[in-house]
Amino acid sequence: MAAAPGRRVARSTQAQHAEAVHAQLRAEIVAGDLLPQQRLVEADLCARLHASRGTVRSVLLRLEHEGLVVREPYRGAHVRVIDEKEAVEITQVRTVLEGLAARQAASVATDEDLAAIRAVHAEMGPLLEAGDLLAYSDANRRLHACIVDASRHGTARRLLSELRAQLVRFQYRTIFVPGRPQQSLAEHTAVVDAIVGRDPERAAAAMIAHLSGVTSALHSAAGRDARSVGNFG
Amino acid sequence: MAAAPGRRVARSTQAQHAEAVHAQLRAEIVAGDLLPQQRLVEADLCARLHASRGTVRSVLLRLEHEGLVVREPYRGAHVRVIDEKEAVEITQVRTVLEGLAARQAASVATDEDLAAIRAVHAEMGPLLEAGDLLAYSDANRRLHACIVDASRHGTARRLLSELRAQLVRFQYRTIFVPGRPQQSLAEHTAVVDAIVGRDPERAAAAMIAHLSGVTSALHSAAGRDARSVGNFG
DNA sequence: TTCGAACGGATTGTTGACAATTCCGTAGAC
């Protein structure tokens, strides 16, 4: 992805070209280079990404299924806009799925997995003290990825990967809620402790509590009331 | 216009042709008419479904995203086979997602939703007493669909719809485990009571307990040990 | 006989042209 500064990926076989185009377009959407609601004209993308319409079309199909674009018959594709309500829905689904992943991780993680989780978690405190919220947010993302990987749960992993991509526009929103970073760190510590202690129930509960906190922060960031969606116990 | 070439589905607009082909092929896979691991040769499908390769190709792409077929570059597509391990994973994800849906349903369901849920639930007891396990299984499916609809949770609904399609080959497996139907009915009753009583926490817990039962039954059907995956409390 | 490499059939990936549909601006009627 980031390794393709030059144009065209020029991979070995042409069959992988579609893959490169997909990665490129997806990255542009996720990074916000393409604004929401922006139209994605096939001929346009063909010229810009040096691909044929068939390739572009298959890529758009895939992105549609990933929830990043919307296509309407004979009307074309455009970048999907995710509103507050849907962001909450996605976070709710993330909550239960990551709860499942945390439970499994506490059961089946290898010592290497646990070491990786601890290593990432150890980064977070200093970053927060240094006030580097962006780096903290990135470490946060990596920690969640480590836990999901440690769960060895392919299905949950795949779904979470898609859901996370849809939420990119909101990822830096909660971290700027006053007091949220400190609470976030404490919640993460509870999750990590439970997983490292190999306590599945506590791990799941801690992860669910953590992401419920995220949901609340999401509402706070929107200036709305957090009580209406429930807090998942 | 389109009616001239003779055959073809002769639908109103051609844009819906791909949709029809998708529905047809998907139905064949879900119904089990196409066996797992069976190859899906594009030219074959073109002739059988009266569609061009472009259309067939887009349909296969979509089915791949839905997890019903697997495609390998230059090697073609085949019906995806879901093994025991993956069936358990999918059921685990279903468990937490339907738990979320049940919680939401208990909060936001309309009186019409509750009436529909009760109506379907009322069918189940008699069907079980009559020994019609297939009809019972279908009512079971409809009850779960009603609850998800009542939750008004688009994201959970979409994901569950896909997951359920992947599990069709296992749907009649648990119902034949001795004693399972009776236990299933009791679990359903608990779920319905909690939702109708508008108790979100109890609804979620009951639904999770129910689907944990399904997971155990899945293991019993496979002659394995149910303890290894946890029971979700 | 057995191993390896090249050949040929079968199948998928890609390309460009054609058909169908929608959208927007314009002209006309009331």
Next chain:
DNA sequence: GTCTACGGAATTGTCAACAATCCGTTCGAA
């Protein structure tokens, strides 16, 4: 002045031919 019918441009959906790739088979040499 406003609404409706029409027409052309832009765009997507579809189709059939071409190129690239994989797999089973055959031929040849050690």
